[in-house]
Amino acid sequence: MNPQDIPVIAIDGPSGSGKGTITQMVARRLGYHLLDSGALYRLTALAAQRQGIGIADIDGLVRVAGKLDVAFLPTPPGEPARVLMGGDDVTADIRTETCGENASRVAAIQAVRDALLQRQRDFRQAPGLVADGRDMGTVIFPDAPVKIFLTASAEERAERRYRQLLDAGVDVSIDALLEEIRARDDRDMNRASAPLRPADDAQVIDSTGLSIEEVLEKVMAAAGQA
Ligand SMILES: Nc1ncnc2c1ncn2[C@@H]1O[C@H](COP(=O)(O)OP(=O)(O)O)[C@@H](O)[C@H]1O
Numbered sequence: 143m144n145p146q147d148i149p150v151i152a153i154d155g156p157s158g159s160g161k162g163t164i165t166q167m168v169a170r171r172l173g174y175h176l177l178d179s180g181a182l183y184r185l186t187a188l189a190a191q192r193q194g195i196g197i198a199d200i201d202g203l204v205r206v207a208g209k210l211d212v213a214f215l216p217t218p219p220g221e222p223a224r225v226l227m228g229g230d231d232v233t234a235d236i237r238t239e240t241c242g243e244n245a246s247r248v249a250a251i252q253a254v255r256d257a258l259l260q261r262q263r264d265f266r267q268a269p270g271l272v273a274d275g276r277d278m279g280t281v282i283f284p285d286a287p288v289k290i291f292l293t294a295s296a297e298e299r300a301e302r303r304y305r306q307l308l309d310a311g312v313d314v315s316i317d318a319l320l321e322e323i324r325a326r327d328d329r330d331m332n333r334a335s336a337p338l339r340p341a342d343d344a345q346v347i348d349s350t351g352l353s354i355e356e357v358l359e360k361v362m363a364a365a366g367q368a
């Protein structure tokens with residue numbers, strides 16, 4: 143099958159809008175593959191940090207991104223995929239707020255994005271792909287037949303993160319989280335390379351005040367799978 147004939151559902155949006163949760167549920171319902179593109183930027187940031195490569199060392203970062211040795215292992219429904227880097231389980235390490243912040247900085251570098259481009263397109267395999275990120279519909283899969291831009295107010299996204307971190311036993315201030323979310327939105331939306339924005343042909347879904355089930359039904363309907 144030609145890669146262009148394999149359906150892609152692109153789900154883009156800001157941090158905490160529910161992309162990861164919804165992507166997993168849609169992939170499971172349809173029996174599609176899943177691409178968590180943010181994990182690739184998080185892994186690049188983590189590997190660089192572990193190798194002592196700073197944000198100014200663009201050649202070093204590109205080398206790290208090009209050589210990522212990563213495996214995504216399936217987990218029971220509702221649990222995030224297990225992520226192995228060089229055989230080490232880094233599932234928890236890549237989910238910290240610091241790693242998200244570092245990923246956002248690394249992701250602003252065009253040469254790093256270029257180094258990860260083909261690896262992302264290679265996830266397009268039969269019977270289909272649900273892809274979660276910032277530029278799935280605009281840059282990586284511009285021909286995706288279904289593009290969703292999932293958003294929610296910054297306050298609600300901070301509240302969701304707060305609960306998620308509390309559940310994981312991490313005590314944080316909600317005000318600090320809101321500030322971090324705003325700073326990350328600002329960087330992701332205003333960078334020169336592949337800024338976060340809805341594709342012209344994306345369907346925008348605002349999940350503020352909606353339950354996960356309600357959002358899932360809206361996304362399935364938008365994908366023509368209701
Ligand atoms: N519609 C929703 N209502 C309430 N909580 C939600 C909703 N969507 C997602 N969440 C919760 O918000 C947190 C962040 O969701 P996640 O899917 O990781 O977002 P993203 O991938 O966009 O950063 C998770 O704890 C998730 O369970």
Ligand SMILES: Nc1ccn([C@H]2C[C@H](O)[C@@H](COP(=O)(O)OP(=O)(O)O)O2)c(=O)n1
Nearest residue numbers: 157158179180181183245246249275276277
């Ligand atoms: N396709 C993508 C995915 C993520 N990024 C960058 C920007 C984000 O702030 C970081 C982390 O992304 P990730 O989706 O894992 O973060 P959230 O779960 O939404 O908080 O990576 C990107 O530039 N392009």
